[in-house]
Amino acid sequence: MSAPSLVGAEWEVEVGPVAHGGFCIARHEGQVVFVRHALPGERVLARVTEGRVGDRFVRADAVSVGQASPHRVVPPCPWSGPGRCGGCDFQHVDLAEQRALKAAVVREQFSRLAGLDVDVEVAAVPGDHDGLDWRTRVEFAVDGTGRAGLRRHRSRDVVPVEDCLIATRPVVGSGVLDRSWPGVAAVDVIDAADPAEPVLVPVPLERARERARPQGRDRRGGDRRYRGPQPDAGRDDAGDGGLVREVVRDGDWSGEYAVAARGFWQVHPGAAPTFLHRVTVLLEAAPGDRVLDLYAGSGLFTARLGELVGPDGIVLGIEGDRRAVENGRANTGHLPNVEWRAGRVDAELATLVDQGVGADLAVLDPPRTGAGPEVIAHLAALGVRRAVYVACDPAALARDVATALTHGYRLASLEAHDAFPMTHHVECIAVLERAD
Structure with missing residues (x-):
């Protein structure tokens, strides 16, 4: 029989170092807890979102903060936070500290996996606005009512949103979030140099099912960096936005x-x-x-x-x-x-x-x-x-x-x-x- 679920349990925990994947590490009575929406050094109330008694680790969200880090900020996006859109991990962190956390992850991964001590800092890339307004390609999921939105963290659930602050303004201004998309699994919006207007590419439900398992490509040869369904090899551009x-x-x-x-x-x-x-x-x-x-x-x-x-x-x-x-x-x-x-x-x-x-x-x-x-x-x-x-x-x-x-x-x-x-x-x- 399955061990009892811990989902919904709430524990006060001291938050430890950042981990790869947008979590910080905490412990509760010996149980390792990967906590989202937290920062190292904070004391938070963590609500378990995944895990059972006896699991090597459980996942949780910081649903309230008792002792806040000086690097904590109010998330600029109202759809960011526990149980909401899962697209961003660090909206609650000031931008300089975000980069410091990422550098810490890089150092830890090289130490643990390659046995190397590396000295690295994360440099800003020009073209965004204080960490927002930069994503030129966004796949919006569509729920059963035909409304476009973004998915919850580690879930197929669609969160209806009125904006995506990390997307470029042309992506949001394309109208993808203002209309209904019946019979559609997702809508890709591409803000390229040309054409001047964003390209919207609906992915019909039946087509999304056909492409759920791409054929002929794997991690060593195909390109799965783009998270949407991939174009089939040999197809023409019809239906894929050209x-x-x-x-x-x-x-x-x-x-x-x-x-x-x-x-x-x-x-x-x-x-x-x-x-x-x-x-x-x-x-x-x-x-x-x-x-x-x-x-x-x-x-x-x-x-x-x-x-x-x-x-x-x-x-x-x-x-x-x-x-x-x-x-x-x-x-x-x-x-x-x-x-x-x-x-x-x-x-x-x-x-x-x-x-x-x-x-x-x-x-x-x-x-x-x-x-x-x-x-x-x-x-x-x-x-x-x-x-x-x-x-x-x-x-x-x-x-x-x-x-x-x-x-x-x-x-x-x-x-x-x-x-x-x-x-x-x-x-x-x-x-x-x-x-x-």
Whole structure:
């Protein structure tokens, strides 16, 4: 028989350190409690939301605060808080402390999973307004009455909202929250450079069911960073919002990218130019270099790298989403030294190893689950001397760095960027170099 449920139990607890995932750690009579809406050092009343007697840990919400942290603020969003929208983790925390908490998580993950002491700070990404008004791509869930909203934390329940403060004003101004959506499971809203008006893409209920289990892509090859249902490989753009155009500028350089409306693109307006600049600076690609761009998407890094290595070099983009590869080929069509392969990254790299092909440099921008040990081993076998790894999950990154250490690499540098303010997510960029 199942152990008794603890859901609804309320305990006064002293809140300890922040944990990966937007929680802080507390204990009650020896029971580990992961508490949301709390801050380290606070004393709160925690209401259990998940867990049973005997569980290794339970989850809870801080429903009242007895002793508040000096970093606690009134959440700017009225739909943020226990039992409400689950999209933001840190609306109750001042912005500087949010970044300090994220840095603490990065340090803890690298210490625990890679055995490395790292000194890292989380830098602001330009383009938001005090941590708000930055998300250019939002998937709004639709409830049984046809009303659009956002989901509760770890739930399929839809919370009706009148605004989303982290979304850009064009996303909210699109009218997605003002109309009814009968027969629709979700509505994606995309605020791109072109077209000037946001693109709204309804996802019909039957189509959402068909796409609940994407075929032919997994964490090593497909791109699951975008949380909505993914475009099916080989489909046309009908019903998926077609193509949108993104423009990225880095100093005097600028590039235009065609991207599937529901495909992957960085959601913070400053993220793509920031990461492009940092990747190119850190990679130090020179004319004649052979570069692998792994999980290349629609070619954000590929196009710039193709220019940097010149006609005597080569860039190979590998991506699991065939439509993204088609767009990537179009985005880099002016560069004869850029090639593309559509397939699982680990499988494509294994083919290169079997063929005796070598590479000088690599860029990795994998989904949240990370690249995995096979990909890291293949990079070593290909002779890659330096790799720049862009990661949206510090735990996955730390595990892959630990693997890289066993293959003769060292962590040359690590930096972090706040591309997702008000949430626990943080983007890291690591440089791996051959230790010799």
